[in-house]
Amino acid sequence: MPLIPFAPIHERKAMNVETKAEQDDQVDDQRPGIQSVEIGAEILRALATFGRPAPLRSLAAKCGMPVGKVHRYLVSLTRAGLVEQDTASGYYGVGKSSIAIGLSGLWACSPVKEAARAIAQLRDATRDTTFGAIWTDMGPVVCLLEEADSPIYMNIRVGAQLSIHLSATGRVFAAHLPEESVKRAAKLQEHTLSVSGQKFTPAQLRELYGEVRSNGYAAIAGLSIPGVSAIAAPIYDHKGKVTVVIGALGRDNDLGLSGESTHIKSLLDCAALASERLGYDAGIIGRAPEEA
Template structure:
């Protein structure tokens, strides 16, 4: 005899309980807008949602008033609003890797006196989720919510060196349509060599690729399973931020990343042994 528990009955009641359809439609439009990773015209968004243009526009008016959507005054295109970003960051903050990354970049900024940041991986590549600005003014062209190039940014290269190849390729294909990036192309062999160097060194470094005269270094945070979900980094002027392994900035970066990884339960020895055992059993 099948017995339905009270918890299961409550779940079924929730599914059958009437909700507010307009809220659900607004959420669907927001989710569709977020998938673009850039400002988009109304017609493109409506096509993505599978809804009439007029209907989507009415919802966008209300979502814009609420700050969940923003409309570019020049082009009239729509993008994710500040309130949506705040809500998203609130959810991210509950994740321990992001909390540890926030602690790490604050310590890193104090140690280097330069701008530091944290980035997470999304379906369209790395996105800045944390930022600690330097005391001295410098144009960095970076903000919370900014999309980073996979192959041009230091954070993007770190993620690409550690994540599954298919996930990286998929995001790279999407970025071809959403980001204006350096025209430099890499062969598969060059990428394998680049990723191997990043894994061996523990960090990635770039100079002048995103902003002329500005360098960046980034390193991964590992969780208890050895996975990389957050990358932290430093931005500075080329003259101030040396990119060699002997750099004080890089040493501070690696120290902060290692400490944050330890707080997340990462143990290189344990992960290494588990990997070796898995290979031998295979």
């Protein structure tokens, strides 16, 4: 009978360890974890919502946990440097280690990189041409582009300058940026971009920007390019500022512009995911710190 090759014991143990590790990696997120770590993370998230040091009872109420339980966790989190206690008031705040961890994650983030991921996902979801734009002194400029399988003719490319008031992208930026920055760029655009002749009064612009902020996106049909519609939505950074705007272009009869449109839903989903990866939390940013 021929001999069957057999690995030495130490090699078999190594292979078993590797196999076990691969199996562990394949287990989904439903696998058992360490509950105390998850509770500690929940307390840290609740603490962040206050925006300033908070008393124990307020924090416990926010977490929906008994005061004694939260206090025990805070003792350990303080020892680890994740939480700090003010010696005068006794209130608890975010510790230096938590700040260092947050900064480390932020340094690894790039708004344009996340926008590139977002427009690729949006293109796959909608099958339309998608793009990303940044704000410059001259207004919005296209920095990313993903063409559809059957691209339609349009004068858009990386480096293209977009109108502030006649493009969906421009309207999104204008609705979120300081008014003076928008006015300066709009004045410069009068000399560089062809203008359709359509003018807006200050009241009309305020109403337009308010609608964009309320809806979370902007949509236009045929303003910049006849027969072509566009939708755009903001990507927020960890401070709640609009860093990049992403969007999609398509023929008027193909690209839905209403809030019920699957194109709009995909756009908002992709923008929200990119914002989340940049550290944006709508539940914390954009509202005043809670009263203790």
